[in-house]
Amino acid sequence: MSIISDALTPMKPPPGDADNQVVIARQAIVDDTRTVLGYELFDRSTSPSQHTADSDAALLFNALSFADTETLVGNKLVFINCTHESLAGGHLELIHPDKVVLEVPPIAGHDPALIAKMAEVMQKLHKEGFRFAFNHTVLTRGYAPWRPLAAYVKLDLMVLSSDKVEAFVQFARSNTNAQLVAEKVETGEQHKLLASYGVKLFQGYWFAKPTMVKALTIRPSQATIIRLINLVRNQADATELEDLLKRDPTLSFNLLRFINASGFGLNCEITSFRHAVMILGMHKLFRWAALLMSTSHSGGPPPAIGHTAVVRGRLMELLTAELLSPEECDNAFTVGVFSLLDSMLGVPMAKALESVELPEPVVDALQHRRGLYAPFLELTEACERGDDAVFARVANALALSSRQVNMAHLQALAWAESA
Known part of the structure; x- marks a missing residue:
């Protein structure tokens, strides 16, 4: 990034x-x-x-x-x-x-x-x-x-x-x-x-x-990039590749930033991880991963931040699954997984978002805490810090039961742990 x-x-x-x-x-x-x-x-x-x-x-x-x-x-x-x-x-x-x-x-x-x-x-x-x-x-x-x-x-x-x-x-x-x-x-x-x-x-x-x-840079860990390279070399399907991208905010952020940059020469905006994989194709995805590997160091961001971001993304995806369209659920995941970019980069969120092209509703939720995805992000953060008052208020507004939210949170935690 x-x-x-x-x-x-x-x-x-x-x-x-x-x-x-x-x-x-x-x-x-x-x-x-x-x-x-x-x-x-x-x-x-x-x-x-x-x-x-x-x-x-x-x-x-x-x-x-x-x-x-x-x-x-x-x-x-x-x-x-x-x-x-x-x-x-x-x-x-x-x-x-x-x-x-x-x-x-x-x-x-x-x-x-x-x-x-x-x-x-x-x-x-x-x-x-x-x-x-x-x-x-x-x-x-x-x-x-x-x-x-x-x-x-x-x-x-x-x-x-x-x-x-x-x-x-x-x-x-x-x-x-x-x-x-x-x-x-x-x-x-x-x-x-x-x-x-x-x-x-x-x-x-x-x-x-x-x-x-x-430019300040944050690269994924080399271990994560190696996993991506191995998936590509084994001709993994788009679902497996998308799953890896979803589990590492730094990897997905780097890919979206790269593929939307003017140097790539595309005339359309790519906002979905699956779309990015399909646009690049296996050969170019391998080249990109190899270049990312050569410019990365052995560290990466603090593991706790990345793990929390992944849990947020998955929880938002689960919470919106029965309420929004598949494309909007993808955007909800993006809101959650990129909601800690400011902490990862050490800059205000507005500055962090200059580095990647994202749909306006996603930016509205991340930067201004408004719009379609804002209440789901607020509920996700309430789950994270155990804020019962906010949890009850937002869940009620979204017509979600405590049981639905808690089950989704447990599933998100388990999904992130399996990364």
């Missing part, structure tokens, strides 16, 4: 111990009117020296999982630095290619065989809709196989002298269809010179310094 900070802050080193924090730096790529084309993202939760295929996957997962992606990149392009190994990673199947530009570095040693092999990998991704950005090395002789794939070519002004830049610009225009980006532009003179060569896109301190977006 993720809560994005309200404001972007100037980039500075993240705290030393930040297991529960994701820190993503972004730097704008702009045109000559300073209109933002996109943002290059950098993972500041780890050292740059730890840039690996796994860190690439984690960065994409974290960046594109934010329900409030508007804060991070809006509807702009996302430029992600990739290792060669990560281009073959299954995590790319989980994202919408229209939103991402993959920045690919040159091959160490410029080995022709490796250049050709990597061109084949990128051609497959290109057919799926992914675009690529390369540095100026792609304009040299050995990288001819890569040039037809270039959507963007970056010219590093910290490396290239002004006379070399002009030659590269002319060559790129004649031999690629790529848009040129002058990067590490730090002065007005550099901007003016590159603009005179016809370069239209710019990145650097002259336009915008990197800023950071910080």
